[in-house]
Amino acid sequence: MRRAILAVALAVPLLLAAFSLRPAFAHSEAEVGDIRIIGGWENEPPLLGQLNAIYIQVERISDGSPVTNAFSSTDVNIVKGGESKALEVLPAEEAGVYLADIIPTQLGQYAITFQGTISGQQVNTQVEIEDVEDSRSLNFPESGDTGTGVPQGFVDEMRAVISDLTTQIDSANTTAEEARDTALAAAEIKAEADRAYLVGIVGIGVGVAGIAIAAVALRKS
Incomplete structure (x- = not known):
């Protein structure tokens, strides 16, 4: 009985102290x-x-x-x-x-x-x-931590690599478009040259035919 009373007597101050510590x-x-x-x-x-x-x-x-x-x-x-x-x-x-x-x-x-x-x-x-x-x-963990166990430095490096790859791809696309435009321009120049050559051949043929006709006419006269 005395032990129970002693336990209660000790518990009451502890409980009061606990409540007093609550914010x-x-x-x-x-x-x-x-x-x-x-x-x-x-x-x-x-x-x-x-x-x-x-x-x-x-x-x-x-x-x-x-x-x-x-x-x-x-x-x-x-x-x-x-x-x-x-x-x-x-x-x-x-x-x-x-x-x-x-x-x-x-x-x-x-x-x-x-x-x-x-x-x-x-x-x-x-x-x-x-x-x-x-x-x-x-906050916990710190806001610099992604919360996935991956170091923030590694994430930053991967972002830089991805950004660099994106830039290179854009540059390659631009170069390919320029090469395609150059090829189209060269094809147009070649087509123009072919047309000029054909016109020249036709002109030469017409000239030769004219000379032949003139020679025949002179021979008859």
Whole structure:
């Protein structure tokens, strides 16, 4: 019995220490009248280009009770720098909790703005949420690795060889086209020469025939 009590006594501090070491969500809050709005990212830390969601919790300060249907008359926007985007806020399974899917595309801090009425309370406030981080700090393997076990240097060399072969093929095609054009030109020149030779032969034949006719005529006279 004493051993069981001792084991429990030792386990409780260890459990408390374990829970105390869990990272706390970097959620911020704003209070308007009896309404408390808590906002942040659903997945933290938020990473650049990764699907995430805006987490919003609405409760009454007086008794801590959740506020349902909180945004039926309230516009909710996410703001980064000078740009803003309306959020499609949907209720989560837990009462008083709402989510809006989003993919952050810039590093740095974002804010959620609220303007309208929540449970009869006029609301015009904003909540700043945790900075979006670059995912490269969590990448593994390093982005220089292709993930296939092939060294990046070898891949780069193969790309260079392929590029060189492509250039040589293009050059060979150009040379072949030039040779073909030259051959066509030579064939045309030869054809012209053949025609000129034929015309010359015909001319000579006509001349010889004329001389023969003239000789016969002289002999008769």
